[in-house]
Amino acid sequence: MNARATNPLDFFQVRELLSDEERLVQDTVARFVDARAIPLMRECFEQHRFPKELIPEIAELGLLGPSIEGYGCAGMNAISSGLICQELERGDSGLRSFASVQSSLVMFPIHHFGSEAQREKYLPRMARGELIGCFGLTEAQGGSDPGAMRTRAVRRGDEWILNGSKMWITNGNIAGVCVCWAMTDEGIRGFLVDTDTPGFKAQEIENKFSLRASITSALFFDDVRVPDSQRLPGAAGLKGPLSCLTQARYGIAWGAVGAAQACLAEVLEYTGERVMFGRPLGGTQMIQVRLADMARRITSAQLLALQLGKLKDRGVMDPAQVSLAKWNNCRMALDIARDCRDMLGGAGISAEHGAIRHMLNLESVITYEGTETVHQLAVGRALTGLNAF
Known part of the structure; x- marks a missing residue:
């Protein structure tokens, strides 16, 4: 053997x-x-x-x-x-x-x-973890089109007055500072808004079935006054927030591998011990084929993430490469989490096992920081030179 x-x-x-x-x-x-x-x-x-x-x-x-x-x-x-x-x-x-x-x-x-x-x-x-931040870009009506944002900042002397709202904001209710992106007469600009500023409000979004161990909020700006010294001087246009998203997507491409590994580790243990029809589930052809496919997909994602990291360390990483990695690795992890949940049988819906928790979380991970379709189109644009958005 x-x-x-x-x-x-x-x-x-x-x-x-x-x-x-x-x-x-x-x-x-x-x-x-x-x-x-x-x-x-x-x-x-x-x-x-x-x-x-x-x-x-x-x-x-x-x-x-x-x-x-x-x-x-x-x-x-x-x-x-x-x-x-x-x-x-x-x-x-x-x-x-x-x-x-x-x-x-x-x-x-x-x-x-x-x-x-x-x-x-x-x-x-x-x-030091003494101050937590949040990132205010997504709006309820905007979704994957951040250029359609309605949050506006109007300059009044040495101040800016912000009005609008943001949706699906991680860390919103524990943040002490918000990086808020708003439309101005000169285009999109970024502002550092201390959350104790009058007119700022964060409201936690409840009743989620995904990312339940995470704080997700709606943010509201009602005549929030921000001095010009709190404007990010080096950010102009959508390039600023999109470059931030590129950094986050890079981390997601790696993170998805960890979620998939957790699910595979759990199901390997379960199928090695669970006896059906006189033998462990792990000794059946159907289970082994599914486990082998998980190993193939995790390995591919690991190598993709590693090469992406090498490109990033060399300073030559392209956003389209990040899109491919985020798309591939999130799809890999979600498919594996779903299959592991299935292989656990009825026990798979219990919180005693982690696969369903990872599965539900990954439904959000594959959506935020650019949906799967957005990243497919980003890769398609890089291949053809034509924008299909």
Whole structure:
């Protein structure tokens, strides 16, 4: 009888392609997820609660703004930041979403588009987890068309007056600062809105069946006055927010691998122990074919994410490449989560198993930061040079 693969979750030994530092980052985050996060996730999902008590530990490990140099950030490379997302999402998509928004959608634009005064004001506190941020781009009527935003900012002397609303905003109700994108007479601009500013309101969205261990909010701006010093001086037009989304999508491409690995690990254990008609389920041809297909798809996604990380570290990553990775890896993870839920039989709908939690979460992950169709069209545009949006 042949021995089982050394690591069924890393069939092609992708880990051997990592540097010692990258492996150390992965191992450190994996230990945290196993010991602290996973034991909480079932309860948090059931209670519709984000585990805020983990934020200080996440910050202490250097997982907030990990790729930023200076300002109290860890200054890791792109592959390390991807591995962080992979391990966090192995615990739960809500955990990775929290870190992605903080790092890619708030700290990144402050660092990339902000003034030095803004960087000094916000980034060190955000790296320590003392200040949480949210990213106000999506609007209820806009969806995948951010250029149709109705939130407006009108300049009055040295101030801007913001009016409008945002929808499906992660971290909204715990954020101390919002990166708000608004239409102005000169086009789209970004503003740093402290959430204690009069006229700002965050309202948590309840009754979700996905990302229940994550805070999702609607934001409202009613004559919110923001000094011009809070405008992001380096951001003009849609290029600003879209570049932020590229950073977040990069992390999602890695994170989806972790969710799929969690589901495969669970179903491997279950089918090895569950006896039907006198033999383990894992000893049947149909189950083995399905497990083998999962290993094939996870391996492909791992290698795709790794190469994307190498391109990012070299500074040559193209947004269309990120679109392909986000599309491929989210589809892979969602299909695997659904199949694992099925292979668990009736037990698969129970919170005792994680597959249905990951499956429900991934329905959101495949939708946010650009739907599957949006990314397919982005890749199609890169192939043909023709815009079909």
